Amino acid sequence: MEETNGQANREELDQLLRDLAEGDETTRKYAAEDLGYGGYLEAIPNLIQGLVDPSISVAETCVSALVRLGTSQVAEMVAQCLSSEDVRLRNYAVEILSLLGTTAIEVLETQLQSEDRDVRKFSVDILLEIGSDRSLEPLIIALDDTDINIAATAADGIGKVGREEHLAVLRKYLDSEVWMKCAVIRGMGCIGGPEAVEAILPSLRDEDMMVKISAIQSLGYICNISALSGLLYLLGDESLSLFGGETINAIFGIMQAYPDENYGEIINEALLVPILSLAEKAESQIRLQAIEILLYFGFESVVGRLVNLTADPKTTIVEAAVRSIIAIDPSDITPFQEILSESSTASITQKAASLRILGGLSSQKGQGLLIDFLDPAGEELTCTALQALPTGFSPLPLEKLKALFQSEVSKVREYAAETMGRLGAEDFCECLIAQLGDEDPDVQEQVDNALIEIGTANENSLIRPYLDAISPMERKMAFQYYGSHHPERISEKFINGLQDVNEDIRIIAIKVLGNLSLLTFKMIHDALKDTDENVCIQAARSLGTFPRSQSLVEQITQVLTQSDDERIKVELLQILSELGDLDVINSVLPLLEDESTWVQIEAVEALKILGDVSVVPILKKLLDSDNDELVETIENAIEELEY
Known part of the structure:
Protein backbone atom coordinates (compact mmCIF):
# COMPACT_ATOMS: atom_id res chain seq x y z
CA MET A 1 0.00 0.00 0.00
CA GLU A 2 2.85 2.41 0.89
CA GLU A 3 4.56 1.53 -2.39
CA THR A 4 1.35 2.37 -4.25
CA ASN A 5 1.08 5.75 -2.50
CA GLY A 6 4.74 6.50 -3.22
CA GLN A 7 4.23 5.66 -6.86
CA ALA A 8 1.17 7.92 -7.01
CA ASN A 9 3.11 10.77 -5.39
CA ARG A 10 5.96 10.27 -7.85
CA GLU A 11 3.56 10.36 -10.74
CA GLU A 12 1.96 13.54 -9.35
CA LEU A 13 5.39 15.15 -8.90
CA ASP A 14 6.45 14.21 -12.44
CA GLN A 15 3.22 15.63 -13.83
CA LEU A 16 3.65 18.88 -11.88
CA LEU A 17 7.26 19.21 -13.08
CA ARG A 18 6.11 18.68 -16.69
CA ASP A 19 3.37 21.26 -16.18
CA LEU A 20 5.89 23.72 -14.73
CA ALA A 21 8.23 23.23 -17.67
CA GLU A 22 5.81 22.85 -20.57
CA GLY A 23 2.34 24.11 -19.60
CA ASP A 24 0.71 27.40 -20.52
CA GLU A 25 1.06 30.35 -18.12
CA THR A 26 -1.89 29.38 -15.92
CA THR A 27 -0.83 25.72 -15.78
CA ARG A 28 2.76 26.67 -14.87
CA LYS A 29 1.53 28.97 -12.13
CA TYR A 30 -0.74 26.33 -10.55
CA ALA A 31 2.02 23.72 -10.84
CA ALA A 32 4.46 25.95 -8.92
CA GLU A 33 1.82 26.60 -6.29
CA ASP A 34 1.05 22.87 -5.86
CA LEU A 35 4.74 21.99 -5.62
CA GLY A 36 5.09 24.43 -2.73
CA TYR A 37 1.97 23.26 -0.91
CA GLY A 38 2.88 19.62 -1.55
CA GLY A 39 6.25 20.00 0.12
CA TYR A 40 8.15 18.55 -2.83
CA LEU A 41 11.80 19.24 -1.96
CA GLU A 42 12.84 17.40 -5.13
CA ALA A 43 11.34 20.29 -7.07
CA ILE A 44 13.67 22.96 -5.59
CA PRO A 45 15.94 23.12 -8.69
CA ASN A 46 12.88 23.29 -10.96
CA LEU A 47 11.30 26.09 -8.91
CA ILE A 48 14.60 27.99 -8.96
CA GLN A 49 14.61 27.60 -12.73
CA GLY A 50 11.05 28.98 -12.66
CA LEU A 51 12.38 32.24 -11.22
CA VAL A 52 13.47 33.19 -14.74
CA ASP A 53 10.12 32.21 -16.29
CA PRO A 54 9.03 34.78 -18.93
CA SER A 55 5.85 35.31 -16.89
CA ILE A 56 6.33 37.51 -13.83
CA SER A 57 3.24 35.88 -12.30
CA VAL A 58 4.75 32.40 -12.63
CA ALA A 59 8.13 33.56 -11.31
CA GLU A 60 6.56 35.17 -8.24
CA THR A 61 4.55 32.00 -7.58
CA CYS A 62 7.86 30.09 -7.64
CA VAL A 63 9.20 32.56 -5.06
CA SER A 64 6.22 31.83 -2.79
CA ALA A 65 6.59 28.06 -3.30
CA LEU A 66 10.29 28.10 -2.36
CA VAL A 67 9.56 30.18 0.74
CA ARG A 68 6.76 27.76 1.67
CA LEU A 69 9.16 24.78 1.38
CA GLY A 70 11.30 26.80 3.79
CA THR A 71 14.25 24.47 4.42
CA SER A 72 17.98 25.07 4.68
CA GLN A 73 18.27 23.11 1.42
CA VAL A 74 16.23 25.88 -0.26
CA ALA A 75 18.54 28.49 1.28
CA GLU A 76 21.70 26.68 0.07
CA MET A 77 20.49 26.33 -3.51
CA VAL A 78 18.94 29.81 -3.75
CA ALA A 79 22.09 31.42 -2.29
CA GLN A 80 23.97 30.25 -5.38
CA CYS A 81 21.85 32.69 -7.39
CA LEU A 82 23.32 35.69 -5.54
CA SER A 83 26.27 35.67 -7.95
CA SER A 84 24.05 35.52 -11.05
CA GLU A 85 24.39 38.18 -13.72
CA ASP A 86 20.62 38.04 -14.15
CA VAL A 87 19.36 40.99 -12.08
CA ARG A 88 15.83 39.62 -11.73
CA LEU A 89 17.07 36.20 -10.57
CA ARG A 90 19.43 37.86 -8.10
CA ASN A 91 16.67 40.06 -6.71
CA TYR A 92 14.36 37.06 -6.29
CA ALA A 93 17.16 35.24 -4.46
CA VAL A 94 17.55 38.15 -2.03
CA GLU A 95 13.78 38.22 -1.47
CA ILE A 96 13.55 34.45 -0.82
CA LEU A 97 16.49 34.38 1.59
CA SER A 98 15.09 37.36 3.47
CA LEU A 99 11.70 35.65 3.79
CA LEU A 100 13.28 32.40 4.93
CA GLY A 101 14.50 34.33 7.97
CA THR A 102 16.60 32.52 10.54
CA THR A 103 16.58 29.37 8.37
CA ALA A 104 18.91 31.16 5.96
CA ILE A 105 21.37 32.62 8.50
CA GLU A 106 23.85 29.72 8.52
CA VAL A 107 23.98 29.70 4.73
CA LEU A 108 24.44 33.48 4.64
CA GLU A 109 27.29 33.24 7.13
CA THR A 110 29.00 30.84 4.72
CA GLN A 111 28.41 33.26 1.86
CA LEU A 112 30.34 35.94 3.78
CA GLN A 113 33.48 33.96 2.83
CA SER A 114 32.72 34.25 -0.89
CA GLU A 115 35.37 35.75 -3.12
CA ASP A 116 32.57 37.65 -4.88
CA ARG A 117 32.27 41.06 -3.23
CA ASP A 118 28.63 41.42 -4.38
CA VAL A 119 27.65 38.11 -2.81
CA ARG A 120 29.11 39.20 0.53
CA LYS A 121 27.32 42.58 0.31
CA PHE A 122 24.00 40.91 -0.53
CA SER A 123 24.49 38.51 2.39
CA VAL A 124 25.02 41.35 4.86
CA ASP A 125 21.97 43.21 3.51
CA ILE A 126 19.84 40.06 3.90
CA LEU A 127 21.08 39.49 7.44
CA LEU A 128 20.00 43.05 8.28
CA GLU A 129 16.62 42.47 6.66
CA ILE A 130 16.13 39.33 8.80
CA GLY A 131 17.08 41.41 11.85
CA SER A 132 17.30 38.49 14.26
CA ASP A 133 19.60 38.09 17.26
CA ARG A 134 21.12 35.23 15.28
CA SER A 135 22.10 37.74 12.60
CA LEU A 136 24.54 39.41 14.97
CA GLU A 137 27.32 36.82 14.92
CA PRO A 138 27.68 36.85 11.11
CA LEU A 139 27.46 40.66 11.11
CA ILE A 140 30.30 40.85 13.63
CA ILE A 141 32.33 38.62 11.29
CA ALA A 142 31.54 41.01 8.44
CA LEU A 143 33.12 43.93 10.36
CA ASP A 144 36.48 42.56 9.19
CA ASP A 145 35.53 42.35 5.54
CA THR A 146 38.22 43.70 3.23
CA ASP A 147 35.58 45.79 1.45
CA ILE A 148 34.96 48.96 3.46
CA ASN A 149 31.34 49.28 2.28
CA ILE A 150 30.50 45.77 3.50
CA ALA A 151 32.19 46.33 6.85
CA ALA A 152 30.46 49.71 7.26
CA THR A 153 27.06 48.20 6.39
CA ALA A 154 27.65 45.56 9.06
CA ALA A 155 28.54 48.24 11.62
CA ASP A 156 25.35 50.17 10.83
CA GLY A 157 23.39 46.92 11.02
CA ILE A 158 24.75 45.90 14.42
CA GLY A 159 23.43 49.23 15.66
CA LYS A 160 19.96 48.37 14.41
CA VAL A 161 19.73 44.84 15.84
CA GLY A 162 22.37 44.92 18.59
CA ARG A 163 22.19 45.63 22.29
CA GLU A 164 24.34 47.48 24.79
CA GLU A 165 26.76 44.56 25.15
CA HIS A 166 27.66 44.95 21.46
CA LEU A 167 29.02 48.46 22.01
CA ALA A 168 32.34 46.96 23.08
CA VAL A 169 32.59 45.14 19.74
CA LEU A 170 31.93 48.30 17.73
CA ARG A 171 34.24 50.39 19.89
CA LYS A 172 37.24 48.33 18.69
CA TYR A 173 36.70 49.74 15.21
CA LEU A 174 36.71 53.44 16.13
CA ASP A 175 40.28 53.73 14.86
CA SER A 176 39.29 52.56 11.38
CA GLU A 177 39.33 54.74 8.29
CA VAL A 178 36.78 57.53 8.02
CA TRP A 179 33.93 55.72 6.26
CA MET A 180 34.04 52.78 8.67
CA LYS A 181 34.43 55.09 11.67
CA CYS A 182 31.29 57.00 10.69
CA ALA A 183 29.35 53.74 10.39
CA VAL A 184 30.59 52.55 13.79
CA ILE A 185 29.52 55.85 15.38
CA ARG A 186 26.09 55.57 13.76
CA GLY A 187 25.78 51.98 14.98
CA MET A 188 26.62 52.98 18.54
CA GLY A 189 24.19 55.87 18.25
CA CYS A 190 21.39 53.47 17.33
CA ILE A 191 22.14 51.24 20.34
CA GLY A 192 22.28 54.32 22.59
CA GLY A 193 22.78 54.65 26.32
CA PRO A 194 25.41 56.39 28.50
CA GLU A 195 28.18 54.00 27.39
CA ALA A 196 27.53 54.90 23.75
CA VAL A 197 27.67 58.62 24.61
CA GLU A 198 31.01 58.13 26.36
CA ALA A 199 32.41 56.28 23.35
CA ILE A 200 31.18 58.84 20.79
CA LEU A 201 32.06 62.09 22.59
CA PRO A 202 35.79 62.10 21.65
CA SER A 203 34.79 62.02 17.99
CA LEU A 204 33.29 65.50 18.34
CA ARG A 205 36.89 66.75 18.18
CA ASP A 206 37.86 64.60 15.23
CA GLU A 207 39.63 66.47 12.43
CA ASP A 208 37.47 64.84 9.78
CA MET A 209 34.21 66.69 9.20
CA MET A 210 32.24 63.54 8.27
CA VAL A 211 33.23 61.87 11.53
CA LYS A 212 32.37 64.96 13.53
CA ILE A 213 28.93 65.31 11.92
CA SER A 214 28.21 61.58 12.41
CA ALA A 215 29.07 61.98 16.10
CA ILE A 216 26.83 65.05 16.46
CA GLN A 217 23.90 63.34 14.76
CA SER A 218 24.34 60.14 16.78
CA LEU A 219 24.46 62.02 20.08
CA GLY A 220 21.33 63.89 19.05
CA TYR A 221 19.66 60.56 18.26
CA ILE A 222 20.65 59.10 21.65
CA CYS A 223 19.26 62.27 23.27
CA ASN A 224 20.99 61.78 26.63
CA ILE A 225 21.81 64.82 28.74
CA SER A 226 25.33 63.48 29.36
CA ALA A 227 26.13 64.46 25.75
CA LEU A 228 25.13 68.10 26.20
CA SER A 229 28.44 69.49 27.50
CA GLY A 230 30.32 68.06 24.51
CA LEU A 231 27.81 69.48 22.06
CA LEU A 232 27.90 72.88 23.74
CA TYR A 233 31.70 72.83 23.41
CA LEU A 234 31.27 72.72 19.64
CA LEU A 235 29.51 76.09 19.70
CA GLY A 236 32.92 77.69 20.15
CA ASP A 237 34.43 75.84 17.18
CA GLU A 238 35.65 78.18 14.45
CA SER A 239 34.20 75.81 11.83
CA LEU A 240 30.73 75.87 13.39
CA SER A 241 29.19 77.16 10.17
CA LEU A 242 29.88 73.73 8.62
CA PHE A 243 27.97 71.74 11.24
CA GLY A 244 26.03 74.35 13.23
CA GLY A 245 22.66 73.05 12.04
CA GLU A 246 23.35 69.51 13.19
CA THR A 247 24.70 70.78 16.53
CA ILE A 248 21.72 73.00 17.25
CA ASN A 249 19.36 70.20 16.25
CA ALA A 250 21.05 67.79 18.68
CA ILE A 251 21.14 70.32 21.54
CA PHE A 252 17.51 71.24 20.93
CA GLY A 253 16.41 67.59 21.05
CA ILE A 254 18.18 66.99 24.37
CA MET A 255 16.72 70.14 25.93
CA GLN A 256 13.24 69.15 24.86
CA ALA A 257 13.76 65.74 26.45
CA TYR A 258 14.96 67.32 29.72
CA PRO A 259 12.89 70.53 30.02
CA ASP A 260 13.29 70.92 33.77
CA GLU A 261 17.09 71.14 33.90
CA ASN A 262 18.72 74.43 34.93
CA TYR A 263 20.69 74.97 31.74
CA GLY A 264 21.87 78.42 32.74
CA GLU A 265 24.32 76.77 35.13
CA ILE A 266 25.99 74.52 32.55
CA ILE A 267 26.79 76.95 29.71
CA ASN A 268 29.40 79.64 29.35
CA GLU A 269 27.52 82.81 28.45
CA ALA A 270 30.08 83.47 25.72
CA LEU A 271 28.70 80.46 23.83
CA LEU A 272 25.41 82.30 23.38
CA VAL A 273 26.99 84.34 20.59
CA PRO A 274 27.18 81.50 18.05
CA ILE A 275 23.66 80.39 18.98
CA LEU A 276 22.44 83.93 18.31
CA SER A 277 24.28 83.96 14.99
CA LEU A 278 22.50 80.75 13.96
CA ALA A 279 19.20 82.22 15.16
CA GLU A 280 19.76 85.16 12.84
CA LYS A 281 21.27 83.61 9.72
CA ALA A 282 20.75 79.84 9.46
CA GLU A 283 18.10 77.85 7.62
CA SER A 284 14.57 78.44 9.04
CA GLN A 285 14.21 75.26 11.09
CA ILE A 286 17.65 75.71 12.67
CA ARG A 287 16.83 79.35 13.43
CA LEU A 288 13.68 78.29 15.25
CA GLN A 289 15.55 75.69 17.29
CA ALA A 290 18.34 78.15 18.15
CA ILE A 291 15.78 80.71 19.38
CA GLU A 292 14.08 78.11 21.58
CA ILE A 293 17.44 76.98 22.97
CA LEU A 294 18.00 80.56 24.14
CA LEU A 295 14.70 80.25 26.00
CA TYR A 296 16.05 77.27 27.98
CA PHE A 297 19.23 79.12 28.98
CA GLY A 298 17.25 82.13 30.19
CA PHE A 299 20.01 84.76 29.93
CA GLU A 300 18.63 88.30 29.82
CA SER A 301 21.69 89.42 27.84
CA VAL A 302 20.27 87.87 24.65
CA VAL A 303 16.99 89.80 24.76
CA GLY A 304 18.27 92.69 22.64
CA ARG A 305 19.18 90.36 19.77
CA LEU A 306 15.89 88.51 20.15
CA VAL A 307 14.00 91.82 20.00
CA ASN A 308 15.63 92.45 16.62
CA LEU A 309 14.18 89.13 15.42
CA THR A 310 10.66 90.40 16.08
CA ALA A 311 11.14 92.45 12.89
CA ASP A 312 11.91 89.33 10.85
CA PRO A 313 9.80 88.83 7.71
CA LYS A 314 9.09 85.22 8.69
CA THR A 315 6.10 84.97 11.04
CA THR A 316 7.39 81.74 12.60
CA ILE A 317 10.64 83.47 13.61
CA VAL A 318 8.74 86.40 15.13
CA GLU A 319 6.51 84.02 17.10
CA ALA A 320 9.51 82.05 18.37
CA ALA A 321 11.30 85.24 19.42
CA VAL A 322 8.21 86.48 21.30
CA ARG A 323 7.85 83.14 23.14
CA SER A 324 11.52 83.11 24.12
CA ILE A 325 11.55 86.70 25.39
CA ILE A 326 8.43 86.07 27.48
CA ALA A 327 10.03 82.91 28.92
CA ILE A 328 13.26 84.77 29.75
CA ASP A 329 11.06 87.44 31.40
CA PRO A 330 13.45 90.42 31.28
CA SER A 331 13.15 93.09 33.95
CA ASP A 332 14.28 95.86 31.59
CA ILE A 333 11.44 96.91 29.27
CA THR A 334 13.37 99.76 27.63
CA PRO A 335 13.68 97.99 24.23
CA PHE A 336 9.92 97.66 24.01
CA GLN A 337 9.29 101.23 25.13
CA GLU A 338 11.57 102.43 22.34
CA ILE A 339 9.79 100.34 19.72
CA LEU A 340 6.39 101.60 20.90
CA SER A 341 7.38 105.26 21.18
CA GLU A 342 5.82 107.83 18.84
CA SER A 343 9.19 108.53 17.24
CA SER A 344 9.82 104.85 16.49
CA THR A 345 10.09 103.76 12.87
CA ALA A 346 9.45 100.10 13.80
CA SER A 347 6.97 98.16 11.69
CA ILE A 348 3.44 97.36 12.83
CA THR A 349 4.54 93.72 13.16
CA GLN A 350 7.38 94.59 15.53
CA LYS A 351 5.19 96.93 17.58
CA ALA A 352 2.53 94.23 17.86
CA ALA A 353 5.20 91.76 19.01
CA SER A 354 6.35 94.22 21.70
CA LEU A 355 2.79 94.63 22.96
CA ARG A 356 2.35 90.87 23.22
CA ILE A 357 5.66 90.56 25.06
CA LEU A 358 4.68 93.26 27.58
CA GLY A 359 1.42 91.43 28.23
CA GLY A 360 3.29 88.19 28.89
CA LEU A 361 5.95 89.50 31.31
CA SER A 362 5.56 88.96 35.04
CA SER A 363 6.41 92.60 35.73
CA GLN A 364 3.50 95.03 35.50
CA LYS A 365 5.75 97.93 34.52
CA GLY A 366 4.88 97.61 30.86
CA GLN A 367 1.16 97.16 31.24
CA GLY A 368 0.57 100.91 31.24
CA LEU A 369 1.86 100.90 27.66
CA LEU A 370 -0.84 98.40 26.75
CA ILE A 371 -3.49 100.76 28.08
CA ASP A 372 -2.04 103.59 26.00
CA PHE A 373 -2.76 101.58 22.85
CA LEU A 374 -6.45 101.03 23.64
CA ASP A 375 -7.43 103.61 21.06
CA PRO A 376 -10.90 103.54 19.45
CA ALA A 377 -9.35 105.03 16.29
CA GLY A 378 -6.75 102.27 16.12
CA GLU A 379 -7.15 98.85 14.62
CA GLU A 380 -4.36 96.24 14.49
CA LEU A 381 -2.34 97.54 17.44
CA THR A 382 -5.49 98.20 19.46
CA CYS A 383 -6.62 94.61 18.89
CA THR A 384 -3.14 93.32 19.78
CA ALA A 385 -3.08 95.37 22.98
CA LEU A 386 -6.49 93.96 23.91
CA GLN A 387 -5.31 90.40 23.35
CA ALA A 388 -2.16 91.09 25.35
CA GLU A 459 -21.56 82.58 41.21
CA ASN A 460 -23.70 85.61 42.11
CA SER A 461 -23.41 87.41 38.80
CA LEU A 462 -26.48 89.14 37.44
CA ILE A 463 -25.77 87.19 34.23
CA ARG A 464 -25.89 83.73 35.77
CA PRO A 465 -29.72 83.34 35.85
CA TYR A 466 -29.74 84.17 32.13
CA LEU A 467 -27.50 81.22 31.17
CA ASP A 468 -29.15 77.83 31.73
CA ALA A 469 -31.53 76.83 28.92
CA ILE A 470 -31.60 80.37 27.53
CA SER A 471 -30.59 81.12 23.94
CA PRO A 472 -28.56 84.20 22.90
CA MET A 473 -31.67 85.73 21.31
CA GLU A 474 -33.69 85.17 24.49
CA ARG A 475 -30.87 86.64 26.58
CA LYS A 476 -30.82 89.74 24.39
CA MET A 477 -34.61 90.07 24.58
CA ALA A 478 -34.55 89.63 28.37
CA PHE A 479 -32.05 92.44 28.83
CA GLN A 480 -33.99 94.69 26.50
CA TYR A 481 -37.22 93.99 28.34
CA TYR A 482 -36.05 93.75 31.96
CA GLY A 483 -32.94 95.96 31.86
CA SER A 484 -29.48 95.32 33.26
CA HIS A 485 -30.53 94.59 36.82
CA HIS A 486 -29.86 91.50 38.87
CA PRO A 487 -33.02 89.45 38.20
CA GLU A 488 -33.39 88.38 41.82
CA ARG A 489 -33.81 92.02 42.82
CA ILE A 490 -36.58 92.52 40.26
CA SER A 491 -38.21 89.10 40.62
CA GLU A 492 -41.63 90.79 40.69
CA LYS A 493 -41.09 91.96 37.12
CA PHE A 494 -40.43 88.38 36.04
CA ILE A 495 -43.49 87.13 37.86
CA ASN A 496 -45.52 89.77 36.04
CA GLY A 497 -43.78 88.65 32.85
CA LEU A 498 -45.64 85.34 33.13
CA GLN A 499 -48.75 87.27 32.03
CA ASP A 500 -47.09 89.30 29.27
CA VAL A 501 -48.84 89.44 25.89
CA ASN A 502 -45.61 88.37 24.19
CA GLU A 503 -45.20 84.56 24.43
CA ASP A 504 -41.39 84.87 24.17
CA ILE A 505 -41.35 87.08 27.27
CA ARG A 506 -43.54 84.55 29.10
CA ILE A 507 -41.09 81.75 28.20
CA ILE A 508 -38.11 83.83 29.32
CA ALA A 509 -39.85 84.62 32.61
CA ILE A 510 -40.41 80.89 33.26
CA LYS A 511 -36.76 80.08 32.48
CA VAL A 512 -35.26 82.85 34.59
CA LEU A 513 -37.58 82.19 37.55
CA GLY A 514 -36.64 78.52 37.30
CA ASN A 515 -32.93 79.37 37.34
CA LEU A 516 -33.56 81.56 40.38
CA SER A 517 -35.54 78.73 42.07
CA LEU A 518 -38.49 81.13 42.41
CA LEU A 519 -41.06 79.11 40.45
CA THR A 520 -44.01 77.68 42.36
CA PHE A 521 -46.27 74.79 41.44
CA LYS A 522 -49.14 77.28 41.03
CA MET A 523 -47.09 79.27 38.47
CA ILE A 524 -46.42 76.03 36.58
CA HIS A 525 -50.06 74.96 36.59
CA ASP A 526 -51.14 78.40 35.40
CA ALA A 527 -48.55 78.36 32.63
CA LEU A 528 -49.69 74.88 31.52
CA LYS A 529 -53.06 76.50 30.69
CA ASP A 530 -51.37 79.03 28.38
CA THR A 531 -52.78 79.36 24.87
CA ASP A 532 -49.28 79.08 23.39
CA GLU A 533 -48.02 75.47 23.17
CA ASN A 534 -44.35 76.47 23.57
CA VAL A 535 -45.12 78.23 26.86
CA CYS A 536 -46.83 75.04 28.08
CA ILE A 537 -43.85 72.92 27.05
CA GLN A 538 -41.44 75.25 28.89
CA ALA A 539 -43.64 75.14 31.98
CA ALA A 540 -43.50 71.33 31.99
CA ARG A 541 -39.76 71.33 31.36
CA SER A 542 -39.19 73.78 34.23
CA LEU A 543 -40.51 71.26 36.75
CA GLY A 544 -36.99 69.84 36.41
CA THR A 545 -35.64 72.92 38.23
CA PHE A 546 -37.61 72.09 41.40
CA PRO A 547 -35.91 70.37 44.37
CA ARG A 548 -36.12 66.55 44.23
CA SER A 549 -39.01 65.48 46.46
CA GLN A 550 -41.98 63.16 46.52
CA SER A 551 -44.14 66.29 46.32
CA LEU A 552 -42.54 67.02 42.92
CA VAL A 553 -43.37 63.47 41.78
CA GLU A 554 -47.00 64.02 42.81
CA GLN A 555 -47.19 67.30 40.88
CA ILE A 556 -45.72 65.69 37.76
CA THR A 557 -48.14 62.76 38.08
CA GLN A 558 -51.05 65.17 38.32
CA VAL A 559 -49.98 66.96 35.14
CA LEU A 560 -49.50 63.63 33.33
CA THR A 561 -53.06 62.55 34.14
CA GLN A 562 -54.54 65.89 33.04
CA SER A 563 -52.54 66.62 29.88
CA ASP A 564 -53.35 65.38 26.39
CA ASP A 565 -50.19 66.89 24.88
CA GLU A 566 -47.63 64.20 23.98
CA ARG A 567 -44.76 66.70 24.06
CA ILE A 568 -45.56 67.64 27.64
CA LYS A 569 -45.78 63.97 28.62
CA VAL A 570 -42.38 63.26 27.03
CA GLU A 571 -40.79 66.19 28.89
CA LEU A 572 -42.22 64.98 32.20
CA LEU A 573 -41.13 61.38 31.60
CA GLN A 574 -37.58 62.58 31.08
CA ILE A 575 -37.73 64.41 34.41
CA LEU A 576 -39.14 61.34 36.17
CA SER A 577 -36.34 59.16 34.78
CA GLU A 578 -33.86 61.33 36.68
CA LEU A 579 -35.69 60.87 40.02
CA GLY A 580 -34.79 57.20 40.53
CA ASP A 581 -34.23 57.59 44.25
CA LEU A 582 -37.93 58.48 44.66
CA ASP A 583 -41.14 56.47 44.17
CA VAL A 584 -41.82 57.20 40.51
CA ILE A 585 -42.50 53.78 38.90
CA ASN A 586 -46.28 54.01 39.41
CA SER A 587 -46.27 57.44 37.76
CA VAL A 588 -44.65 56.00 34.65
CA LEU A 589 -46.47 52.67 34.21
CA PRO A 590 -49.86 54.10 33.06
CA LEU A 591 -48.13 55.77 30.13
CA LEU A 592 -47.20 52.37 28.67
CA GLU A 593 -50.85 52.30 27.50
CA ASP A 594 -50.82 55.86 26.11
CA GLU A 595 -52.36 56.52 22.69
CA SER A 596 -49.08 58.02 21.49
CA THR A 597 -46.36 55.55 20.49
CA TRP A 598 -43.80 58.29 21.16
CA VAL A 599 -45.01 58.56 24.75
CA GLN A 600 -45.00 54.75 25.12
CA ILE A 601 -41.40 54.57 23.89
CA GLU A 602 -40.33 57.32 26.29
CA ALA A 603 -42.10 55.53 29.14
CA VAL A 604 -40.16 52.33 28.33
CA GLU A 605 -36.90 54.31 28.19
CA ALA A 606 -37.70 55.90 31.56
CA LEU A 607 -38.32 52.49 33.13
CA LYS A 608 -35.04 51.21 31.70
CA ILE A 609 -33.16 54.16 33.24
CA LEU A 610 -34.93 53.70 36.58
CA GLY A 611 -33.62 50.14 36.57
CA ASP A 612 -36.36 48.33 38.51
CA VAL A 613 -36.39 44.72 37.26
CA SER A 614 -39.89 44.17 38.66
CA VAL A 615 -41.38 45.92 35.60
CA VAL A 616 -40.05 43.28 33.19
CA PRO A 617 -43.24 41.09 33.24
CA ILE A 618 -45.31 44.19 32.46
CA LEU A 619 -43.03 45.11 29.56
CA LYS A 620 -43.17 41.58 28.13
CA LYS A 621 -46.94 41.86 27.80
CA LEU A 622 -46.41 44.71 25.33
CA LEU A 623 -44.19 42.71 22.97
CA ASP A 624 -47.18 41.83 20.77
CA SER A 625 -47.43 45.48 19.65
CA ASP A 626 -47.69 46.17 15.92
CA ASN A 627 -45.13 48.98 16.18
CA ASP A 628 -41.65 47.63 15.42
CA GLU A 629 -39.85 50.60 17.02
CA LEU A 630 -41.77 50.15 20.27
CA VAL A 631 -41.08 46.40 20.32
CA GLU A 632 -37.37 46.97 19.72
CA THR A 633 -37.25 49.54 22.53
CA ILE A 634 -39.00 47.13 24.90
CA GLU A 635 -36.62 44.27 23.98
CA ASN A 636 -33.60 46.48 24.61
CA ALA A 637 -35.03 47.61 27.95
CA ILE A 638 -35.76 44.03 29.07
CA GLU A 639 -32.26 42.91 28.09
CA GLU A 640 -30.65 45.73 30.06
CA LEU A 641 -32.90 45.31 33.09
CA GLU A 642 -32.25 41.55 33.24
CA TYR A 643 -28.52 41.86 32.66
Missing part, protein backbone atom coordinates in the same frame (compact mmCIF):
# COMPACT_ATOMS: atom_id res chain seq x y z
CA LEU A 389 -3.99 92.35 28.46
CA PRO A 390 -3.33 89.56 30.97
CA THR A 391 -6.07 87.90 33.02
CA GLY A 392 -6.07 89.47 36.47
CA PHE A 393 -5.08 92.87 35.09
CA SER A 394 -5.53 95.54 37.74
CA PRO A 395 -6.89 98.13 38.01
CA LEU A 396 -9.53 97.26 35.44
CA PRO A 397 -9.41 99.64 32.45
CA LEU A 398 -13.20 99.90 32.49
CA GLU A 399 -13.58 103.33 30.87
CA LYS A 400 -10.93 102.59 28.23
CA LEU A 401 -12.66 99.36 27.24
CA LYS A 402 -16.11 100.96 27.22
CA ALA A 403 -14.80 103.68 24.91
CA LEU A 404 -13.69 101.04 22.40
CA PHE A 405 -17.35 100.17 21.79
CA GLN A 406 -17.56 103.58 20.06
CA SER A 407 -14.97 102.48 17.50
CA GLU A 408 -16.07 102.42 13.88
CA VAL A 409 -13.95 99.30 13.41
CA SER A 410 -16.07 96.23 14.21
CA LYS A 411 -12.98 94.11 14.91
CA VAL A 412 -11.99 96.51 17.70
CA ARG A 413 -15.47 96.24 19.25
CA GLU A 414 -15.31 92.45 18.95
CA TYR A 415 -11.89 92.24 20.65
CA ALA A 416 -13.04 94.64 23.36
CA ALA A 417 -15.92 92.30 24.18
CA GLU A 418 -13.61 89.25 24.13
CA THR A 419 -11.23 91.01 26.54
CA MET A 420 -14.03 91.91 28.95
CA GLY A 421 -15.14 88.28 29.01
CA ARG A 422 -11.58 87.06 29.56
CA LEU A 423 -11.00 89.53 32.40
CA GLY A 424 -14.29 88.25 33.82
CA ALA A 425 -15.29 91.24 35.93
CA GLU A 426 -18.91 91.88 36.86
CA ASP A 427 -18.26 95.59 36.28
CA PHE A 428 -18.32 94.99 32.51
CA CYS A 429 -21.84 93.59 32.43
CA GLU A 430 -23.73 96.85 31.99
CA CYS A 431 -21.74 98.04 28.97
CA LEU A 432 -21.78 94.54 27.44
CA ILE A 433 -25.55 94.33 27.78
CA ALA A 434 -25.86 97.70 26.06
CA GLN A 435 -23.71 96.36 23.22
CA LEU A 436 -25.99 93.39 22.51
CA GLY A 437 -27.66 95.62 19.95
CA ASP A 438 -24.44 96.06 17.92
CA GLU A 439 -25.05 96.18 14.17
CA ASP A 440 -22.33 93.59 13.51
CA PRO A 441 -23.47 89.98 14.23
CA ASP A 442 -19.88 88.91 15.05
CA VAL A 443 -19.70 91.60 17.72
CA GLN A 444 -23.09 90.53 19.07
CA GLU A 445 -21.90 86.93 19.30
CA GLN A 446 -18.68 87.93 21.08
CA VAL A 447 -20.60 90.16 23.50
CA ASP A 448 -22.90 87.25 24.33
CA ASN A 449 -19.89 84.95 24.80
CA ALA A 450 -18.34 87.51 27.14
CA LEU A 451 -21.51 87.68 29.22
CA ILE A 452 -21.54 83.88 29.45
CA GLU A 453 -17.88 83.87 30.58
CA ILE A 454 -18.59 86.45 33.28
CA GLY A 455 -21.76 84.68 34.41
CA THR A 456 -20.02 81.30 34.54
CA ALA A 457 -17.06 82.65 36.51
CA ASN A 458 -19.13 84.56 39.07
